[in-house]
Amino acid sequence: MAEFEQGTKRTLLILPTGGGKTIVLSGIAYKFAYDRNRNPTGGKVLILAHQNILINQAADKFQTVMELPVFREQGRQTGCLEPVTVSSMQTMQRRLDRFPPDFFRLIIIDEAHHAMSAGYQRILEHFTDARVLGVTATPDRADGKKLSCFDSVAFEYTIKQAIDDGYLVPLKVKRAPLTINLSKVRKRRGDMDASDLGSVIEPYLHQIAEIARGMAKGRRIVCFVPLIRTAKKAAEIFSHYGFRAAWTAGEDDEKTDKLAAFAAGEFDIIFNSMLLTEGWDCPETDCVIVLRPTMSRALYVQMVGRGLRLAAGKKDCLLIDLLFQNDKFTLASPKDILGENRKRSGGGGMAPWMTGGGQQTDAEQRLAKALDKAAKKYQDPRESDKWRSVLENAPANELFDPPCSDSQKRKLKALKLDATALTYSQADAILKAAEAEKMPSNAMRWRLSQLGYSDEEIAGMNFPAARKALAKQKAMGRW
Numbered sequence: 001m002a003e004f005e006q007g008t009k010r011t012l013l014i015l016p017t018g019g020g021k022t023i024v025l026s027g028i029a030y031k032f033a034y035d036r037n038r039n040p041t042g043g044k045v046l047i048l049a050h051q052n053i054l055i056n057q058a059a060d061k062f063q064t065v066m067e068l069p070v071f072r073e074q075g076r077q078t079g080c081l082e083p084v085t086v087s088s089m090q091t092m093q094r095r096l097d098r099f100p101p102d103f104f105r106l107i108i109i110d111e112a113h114h115a116m117s118a119g120y121q122r123i124l125e126h127f128t129d130a131r132v133l134g135v136t137a138t139p140d141r142a143d144g145k146k147l148s149c150f151d152s153v154a155f156e157y158t159i160k161q162a163i164d165d166g167y168l169v170p171l172k173v174k175r176a177p178l179t180i181n182l183s184k185v186r187k188r189r190g191d192m193d194a195s196d197l198g199s200v201i202e203p204y205l206h207q208i209a210e211i212a213r214g215m216a217k218g219r220r221i222v223c224f225v226p227l228i229r230t231a232k233k234a235a236e237i238f239s240h241y242g243f244r245a246a247w248t249a250g251e252d253d254e255k256t257d258k259l260a261a262f263a264a265g266e267f268d269i270i271f272n273s274m275l276l277t278e279g280w281d282c283p284e285t286d287c288v289i290v291l292r293p294t295m296s297r298a299l300y301v302q303m304v305g306r307g308l309r310l311a312a313g314k315k316d317c318l319l320i321d322l323l324f325q326n327d328k329f330t331l332a333s334p335k336d337i338l339g340e341n342r343k344r345s346g347g348g349g350m351a352p353w354m355t356g357g358g359q360q361t362d363a364e365q366r367l368a369k370a371l372d373k374a375a376k377k378y379q380d381p382r383e384s385d386k387w388r389s390v391l392e393n394a395p396a397n398e399l400f401d402p403p404c405s406d407s408q409k410r411k412l413k414a415l416k417l418d419a420t421a422l423t424y425s426q427a428d429a430i431l432k433a434a435e436a437e438k439m440p441s442n443a444m445r446w447r448l449s450q451l452g453y454s455d456e457e458i459a460g461m462n463f464p465a466a467r468k469a470l471a472k473q474k475a476m477g478r479w
Helices: 020-035 050-068 089-093 119-128 157-164 192-216 229-239 255-265 297-305 362-375 386-390 408-414 424-437 440-451 456-461 463-475
Strands: 010-014 045-049 071-075 084-088 105-112 133-137 150-156 170-181 221-224 245-248 269-272 289-290 315-324
Touching: 020 045, 020 050, 020 084, 020 105, 020 133, 045 050, 045 089, 050 084, 071 297, 084 089, 084 269, 089 119, 105 119, 105 289, 192 229, 192 315, 192 440, 229 245, 229 269, 229 456, 245 255, 255 269, 269 424, 289 297, 386 424, 408 424, 424 463, 440 456
Parallel strands: 010 133, 010 150, 045 084, 045 105, 071 084, 105 133, 170 315, 221 269, 221 289, 245 269, 289 315
Antiparallel strands: none
C-alpha cells in the first residue's frame, strides 16, 4: 500500500509458493474495495489469472477469509457487479469493449511472471487509470522478457526466509547416483525441447525407480516429466517397483479423481507433464523428483515449491537431484531454490531494478559448497553401515592379503569409495556386493525387452541376473 501512496502505478509482490500469496492479495483487494465498516467504497478491484484453477482459488479464498461476495466474470456472467471481480485473462481481453478505462481502481495479477504476455498487455493498456499489483513467487522468465510493466518491488519474501521463519519446511537435497547425458537435446523456445528430453530420460526410468525406492520410501512424491507419454510409462514402470503410481495431464478425464486420491494417500507418487507447476496444492507432498530439467529458474522453483508447504507430521521436503550432464545449457539446480540472486535465470528476464549484481548470496554459497562436497567426497567404506557388514564377512587370506589393486581402486572410486586402507580381498568383496545390487544397463534392459521379458520381470533383475538371462538367451541362439 505504501508504494501506491507514494505514487507508484504498478508494483510487484514476491512471495514463495506456500507463503500465503492468495490470502495477501485477498486482503489488499478488500482494502481497496471496502472501508473499515465493510461498506463498499465504490472502487472496483479486478483479480486476474491465466488458469481457471487459479481464478477459483482466488474467489474461494476471498469469500472464505473476508466473508464477502465475489463476482466471476465468465460465461454468461458479465458486468463485474460486485466490488471485487475475478476473471481469467483470456475472458477479460475479449470483453474490454464492455468496460471504460477507469472502471477498475486496482488490478491484481496472480502469477504475474506471465504479465508480459500479449493478453495481459492488452488489458493493462485498456485500463490506463488502474493501479496494478503483480503477485508471484518467481518474477524471472525463461524467455528473456523483462517484467518492465512493473515499476518496483513493493515487498519480497524469499524461500529461505520462509523456511527460517517456519512457514515452509526445510529442503533436503540428495544427489542421485545417476548421470543423464543431455548432449542430444536441442533448445526450443528458450528452453530444452520436451520431445528430446522424453526420448533421453525414458531409458533411465527403471534405474530412477530403483533410486527412488531406496531414497524416498514412505514419502508422498510428485514427479515432473517432459511428456505425457513419459508420465504414463513412468507410472507403469514404478508400479513394478512397489510404488502405488499414477499419472495425470490436462487432457486426463480422471485428473480430479487422481489428484484427490493422491492427496488422500492412495498413491505414493504421481507423474505429470507441466500440469502441477502452478495452482495445485497438496501440502502432504514431501518429496519432489524433477525429470524435466530446465534452464528456467522460475519453472524449477515452481516445481520444487510443490513440496515445501507445511503439513501435520511433515519434517522436510526431499529433493532427489539427478545429475544432468551437458555442455550446451545452463540448468536451474538446487542452488537456485535458496538463492536470492536471479541474474542467471535462463534468460535473465528481470527488470533492471530486480537484478542482484551477479554475486552469490550466502545461502547460495553454502548450498553450492554442500552440493559440491557431496558430489566429490569419497567415503571410507569402513565407516559406512552399508559396507561395514560386507567387510566383516569378507573372506581373508590369513597368510597374505595384499593391498587392493589399481583396477580395484578405479572401480571403487566410481562408487565414491576411498580404497586407500583396503586389502585386495576386502575390495573384491565390496565390488562383488556392489555388482549384486547394480541395476542392468539401459542396453541390457532394451535387449531383454526385445527378447520378450516383461517390465515386471526386468524390474526384478539385478545386473548379474540380467547378464545371466542374456547369456542363456544367447546360448539358445535367440540373438
